[in-house]
Amino acid sequence: MALDRWIALIILGIALAYGYAAYFTMDQLLPPFMQRNPIWPSTFPKVLAVMAIFTSLVIVLGLEKPSGEAATPDIDYRRLGDYKIGQAACLLGLMVAYALLLRPAGFLLSTAGFLTLGGMILGERKLWVLFPVAALATGVVWYLVEGVLGIFLRPLPFFLG
Numbered sequence: 422m423a424l425d426r427w428i429a430l431i432i433l434g435i436a437l438a439y440g441y442a443a444y445f446t447m448d449q450l451l452p453p454f455m456q457r458n459p460i461w462p463s464t465f466p467k468v469l470a471v472m473a474i475f476t477s478l479v480i481v482l483g484l485e486k487p488s489g490e491a492a493t494p495d496i497d498y499r500r501l502g503d504y505k506i507g508q509a510a511c512l513l514g515l516m517v518a519y520a521l522l523l524r525p526a527g528f529l530l531s532t533a534g535f536l537t538l539g540g541m542i543l544g545e546r547k548l549w550v551l552f553p554v555a556a557l558a559t560g561v562v563w564y565l566v567e568g569v570l571g572i573f574l575r576p577l578p579f580f581l582g
Contacts, residue, residue, distance in 0.1 A: 440473075
């Protein structure tokens with residue numbers, strides 16, 4: 422079985438466990454007044470689980486490929502050195518650093534830094550484009566979450582606020 426099918430099989434197992442949690446464990450904790458609502462807190466996880474299960478089943482069963490396609494796998498696990506594993510590992514490390522720095526550094530600084538460094542890792546070399554786009558995206562997301570949704574996000578580092 423090709424590597425993409427193995428990955429889809431792993432995602433299928435995770436999606437099944439996630440779906441079980443969404444369907445059978447989340448709704449029991451709701452207070453009685455929320456049980457009459459048409460949309461519950463578990464609605465999005467249920468939809469997400471069903472979509473993930475459906476998508477991974479399509480890949481595991483091989484329905485996404487045309488019938489006349491050659492049997493060679495798209496990803497050859499014997500040639501993993503030819504892929505950009507270092508770039509992917511740097512992005513994963515950057516995601517972990519972002520999660521760890523979100524509270525102490527504040528939303529604006531950590532998100533702008535994450536977007537800027539992520540763009541540089543992915544190969545963007547026009548810094549005069551990258552900095553304003555990262556700053557604008559960070560500002561828009563912060564305004565939407567803070568101003569529109571009313572969810573507090575510490576914008577600045579802890580020692581400034």
